[in-house]
Structures are given as structure tokens and as C-alpha cells.
Amino acid sequence: MSFDDVYAAYKDYINPPLARFMKLAGATVETEARGSRIFDENGKSYLDFCGGYGVFTLGYQHPKVVAAVREQLEHMALSSRVFFNAKTAALAKELARIAPGDLQISFFSNSGTEAVEAALKTARLSSKRTMIVATDNAYHGKTMGSLTATGRDLFKDSFKPLVPEFSHVPFGDLDALDRALPGAAAFIVEPVQCEGGVIVPPDGYLRGVRDLCDTHGVLFIADEVQTGLGRTGYLWGVDYEGVVPDIIAAAKGLSGGVVPIGATISKYDVWMRAFGHAPLLHTSTFGGNPLACTAGLAALKVLQEERLVERSRELGDYMLARAGEVMARHPDVIAQVRGRGLVVGVELTNEGYGGVIIPECLKLGLTAAYTLNQQKVIRLEPPLVVTKEEIDEALRLFEQGVAKAKEKLGELTRTH
Numbered sequence: 001m002s003f004d005d006v007y008a009a010y011k012d013y014i015n016p017p018l019a020r021f022m023k024l025a026g027a028t029v030e031t032e033a034r035g036s037r038i039f040d041e042n043g044k045s046y047l048d049f050c051g052g053y054g055v056f057t058l059g060y061q062h063p064k065v066v067a068a069v070r071e072q073l074e075h076m077a078l079s080s081r082v083f084f085n086a087k088t089a090a091l092a093k094e095l096a097r098i099a100p101g102d103l104q105i106s107f108f109s110n111s112g113t114e115a116v117e118a119a120l121k122t123a124r125l126s127s128k129r130t131m132i133v134a135t136d137n138a139y140h141g142k143t144m145g146s147l148t149a150t151g152r153d154l155f156k157d158s159f160k161p162l163v164p165e166f167s168h169v170p171f172g173d174l175d176a177l178d179r180a181l182p183g184a185a186a187f188i189v190e191p192v193q194c195e196g197g198v199i200v201p202p203d204g205y206l207r208g209v210r211d212l213c214d215t216h217g218v219l220f221i222a223d224e225v226q227t228g229l230g231r232t233g234y235l236w237g238v239d240y241e242g243v244v245p246d247i248i249a250a251a252k253g254l255s256g257g258v259v260p261i262g263a264t265i266s267k268y269d270v271w272m273r274a275f276g277h278a279p280l281l282h283t284s285t286f287g288g289n290p291l292a293c294t295a296g297l298a299a300l301k302v303l304q305e306e307r308l309v310e311r312s313r314e315l316g317d318y319m320l321a322r323a324g325e326v327m328a329r330h331p332d333v334i335a336q337v338r339g340r341g342l343v344v345g346v347e348l349t350n351e352g353y354g355g356v357i358i359p360e361c362l363k364l365g366l367t368a369a370y371t372l373n374q375q376k377v378i379r380l381e382p383p384l385v386v387t388k389e390e391i392d393e394a395l396r397l398f399e400q401g402v403a404k405a406k407e408k409l410g411e412l413t414r415t416h
Contacts, residue, residue, distance in 0.1 A: 003029050003041060026362045033060035036386050038367065049394050050367040051381045054194065054226040054343070057253035058302055059383035065256035068298035069291060077291045087293040094300055095265055100236055101244030105271040107264040108288030112225035112251035113141025115262035116188070119247045120145045121282050122266055123186035123219045125274035130164075131184040133218075135171040137373055139195030140188065140223055149188055151196070152373045172201040174208040181212055186219040186247075191237025194226045194381075197374030198338055198345025206241040213246075219270065220245040225262075226343075229253035230303055230384050233313030233341030240340070246270050256299030257383075261292040308384040316341040318388060319380065322395045330402050332411050335376075344380040346398075350412035351376040356405035357398075366397040376415065 001009070006029045010019035028040040036059050038046045048056070058065060072087065079085050092106040107118050124130055134140070138151035147155060148162040151171075156162060167184075169176040171193055181187060191206060193199035213220040222245035227237030231253065234240050238248075247270060251262035266274075275281055286292075303309065320339050323346060327334040336347040348354055354370060357378065361368050371377045382394065 001029075025359045035059040035061075036383050036390055044365065046362070046365050046367050047382075047390060047394050047397070048367045049380045049382045049398075050369045051383055052252075052257070053369070054231055054252045054381060055255060056257040057230055057308065057384045058257050058299060059385040060257055062256060062258075062299075062302055062385075064302050065258050065295055065298040068294050069256075069258050072291055072294040075290075078286065078289045081285070085288070085290050085293075087290040087297065088288040091263075091288075091293040091296045091300075094297060095250075095263060098235060098300065099248060099265050100238055102267055103244070103246075103248060103265045104268045105266045107266075107271075107282070107284075108293070109251075109262040109264070109284045110260050110286050110292070111141075111262050112249065113143045113146040113262075114284065114287075115225060115249035115251050115264045116140045116146040116149065116223060117143055118262075118264040118282060119188065119221045119223075119249045119266075120149065120186070122247060122264065122271065122274045123221060125281070126266075126270045127185040127217075127219055127273075129183065129185035132166045133177070133180045133184050133187045134166060134168050135189055135193075136168050137171055137193055137196040137199065138168075138188075138190060138223075139193070139373055140190075141225075155372075171196070171199060172205050174205065174212065177209065178212050178216075181216040181218050184216070184218045186221050187213055188221040188223055190223045191227045191240065192232055192340055192343065193373075194231075194343055194379070195372040197347065197371045197377035198343055198379060200338055200340055204241070206238055206243045210243040210245070219247060221247045221249065223249050225249055225251045229300075230309040230312045231341055231343055231381075233309065233316050235309050237340075253303075254296045254299060255292070256295040256302070258299075259292040259295040261296050262287075263296075303384075306385070312341040312384045315384075315386065315388065315391065316344070319382075319391050319395070320344050322391060323380065323398075326395055326399045326402065329399070330406065333402050333406050335414070339380075342382055342384055342386070345371060345374075345377045346380065347374075347377045349414045351415065352409060352412050353402075353405040354378055356408050357401040360401035360404045361397055364397045364400055366394055366401070368398065 134149040140146040323337040
């Protein structure tokens, strides 16, 4: 299909206003991708620093993951759901091995929001309580329970009434959490609020969360859908402070960038209290299928063999420093840079600049995107296989986009 045909199909059959926005932003038709680069129908190369919003930790089409999935496809793609499956069993065992502390039981689904839904349901059943405490500015997904936990009204207001008995406290505020926890079933939190604008909590926050949850007898759910599996420079985001939650929601990077998969990993006793008497209360027809589990197993093997967690920490420090240099040269456009590992948030002095920077970067051959909850923040989230040279190239192109925004818009009023 030509660009005109693809655009018309998106406009007529998928999402008309989004199609028009993407066209105005300069989006073309992607045709293939390898490593850290996407190629369009004209053969143009784009350095991908959006990274599927955290999906492509291994880059695109990692050969070891593709080979494993291709081989599995010759035998069985989806499960009969009647028999045991060796790939499902192997991935669950491997996740138990690498999960923090004594997390052990995995429920498999197909996406991050499904993994969060399973975590919320597990917590309510296990605790025999109903109140869920979440944080302001959080992003947990857009299905109903996950959406209710999400901390931005823009996504929520149109769907009210949402799931009852949810409350929100400021991210990073342990005193507010202490007041909110009595009688709650669980507290759900992201180790870093990636969609919230790459907000890094104060040191000691996650340790304080664990202590307060223990004090009040409340389950601690870590939403590691985006922070998990090396993104923040640690295998799990909670590893930064060495804490062990009761439940982890994972997805994105677990797919290997090839087959979608989500996983909700719980402590044994937490899961047994929830489902030990009725193991089919929460199920997923496609969850844990052998094709997805094969991709997950291959992805975890690559993550460890190529030492991508350590790479994320080292190159993340480098990328943050390089972004800081761009900020120093353009303080009238960039207010702050922050991040952990290979996710860096560039906060603009005025969100209006982003409407020029992102399309200009696309023209130059670099993908970047807003964070969903903070239009003033552009994220830089490349694959963990990115090279130092590619980081240099990306920041050079990004700076050109920043300069073009200043040239076109002048100095905009700072917003808070």
C-alpha cells in the first residue's frame, strides 16, 4: 500500500483524528526495523529513541529471539489449554529465579494493563480488603481497574464511574502514604514514573513504602511494566533500593520486541490466599501461550548474556550527561533533564516547544515522544542495545530540533 492508501485506511477505519495528527507530525509508513533503527517506505532510516515506549529493550528483530520464535512456530503457536506446556512452565520458573526475593507464582497475560489488572484482583482477593491506594500522576494502563489506578484525570473522566474504592497520594510522599494505608488492600506504585514525566522518587522512598506496607499489613504492588528488565539500569526498578514487593506487574521488555506478553508475579502465599480455593477465578485464553513464552525466555537469556542491565546503567549515565549538555546550551527551552538508566526525561520550559521539536526530530531521522501524563516532558528511551555513538547522534539531532523550536517560536513564557 502507498502512503496515501495507508493514511486513508487509518483515517477511515482506525482513528481519524489520530491519523490526521500523525500526518501533520510527519509520520511516514514503517516497513522494517533492525536494532535501534526503523526504516520507512522510502528507505529512510530513523534512530529510535522512543523504543515502543519501553518495549524494544533488545532493539528490533533481535536474531536470537526471532530464531527461537520461528522454531517454536513450527511446533505450536497457541496452547490447547488442556495440557501442560513446557515453554510456559520454563518461563514461570525463570521469572521466579530472577524476581526479587521470594516472588514465585506467575500469571501470564498479553499486555501491561492486563498484568496490572491481575495484580489488583490478586491483592483484593488475597487481603480480603478492597481499597487500593495509588499515586497522583501514575500511569498503570487503560483497562478499567488499571485506569482507575492511573493518576491523570484526562484519561479517566470520560469513563466514570470507574472502579470504586481507589485513592491517590502524592508520589514520593511517605507521610501521605502512611495516612492512606490503614485498611487498604494494596499500594501500587511505579519505581520511576515514566509516563508521568520520568519522575524519580527521593532515595529511600521504596524502602519506606515496603516498611509502611508491612506496618499496616498492606500488599505492595510494583508496576514494573516499563521500569522492569533493565530499563532503569537494574534488573527490576525496585532493585535500586533492594526491596521486595508482594506482587510485580511486568510486560513490555519481556516480549523481546517480538510477541506481546504480560506477567504478574506474586509471592506464593499471596497467590494461594487469592486463588488457592478457586484456581480459575482469573484466566486468560491467550496468556502464557508457547509462542509468547518462547519469546520471553529468549529475551531473558539475551538480557543476561549481553549484560544489558549493566549496559543500561552505564549508557544511561552517559545519555543523561549528554542531555544535560544540551540543556546547558539551551536553558530557555529546556528546564531540566532527569532519569535513571536508559530512560531520560527532558522537561521543556513551555510545552509549546514540543510541538516543533518532535516533528523536527522526525524530519532529521530521530524518533522521540511526549510522556503521556506530562506534555512538557519528552522522553528519550532507546533500546538497551544502543551504542554510545548512536546516543551521540541522537542528542545531536535532538539539539537541532531544540534550536529549530527556538528559531520558530522565540522565547516562550515558562510554565509550571
